[in-house]
Amino acid sequence: MAAPTGFREGGGMITVLFFGPVAERVGKSRLDVAHQAGLRLQDLRDQLQAHYPEAFALVSIAAVNGQHERDFSVVLPDPSEVVFMSKFSGG
Numbered sequence: 001m002a003a004p005t006g007f008r009e010g011g012g013m014i015t016v017l018f019f020g021p022v023a024e025r026v027g028k029s030r031l032d033v034a035h036q037a038g039l040r041l042q043d044l045r046d047q048l049q050a051h052y053p054e055a056f057a058l059v060s061i062a063a064v065n066g067q068h069e070r071d072f073s074v075v076l077p078d079p080s081e082v083v084f085m086s087k088f089s090g091g
Contacts, residue, residue: 013078014044018055019085025055035078042072044082058086 013035023029049056063083
């Protein structure tokens with residue numbers, strides 16, 4: 001599947017990582033996204049969910065720059081690493 005508009009396969013300022021069954025449903029484990037000023041974690045999730053609804057139906061955990069994030073209104077810094085995964089990503 002080709003990367004959606006605004007998403008790149010490399011060189012982006014926000015690195016999005018997927019694990020376990022979420023990665024399986026997205027079809028890849030990494031996606032780079034162009035950073036936008038004021039972009040919130042919820043905005044990123046909404047954009048990705050529109051392109052990968054089956055994968056995001058499983059997402060229950062998010063992390064930003066190595067820290068578990070429960071506040072989806074947090075503004076993503078430039079650069080950022082964001083992780084989306086299901087509660088049980090396998091072992």
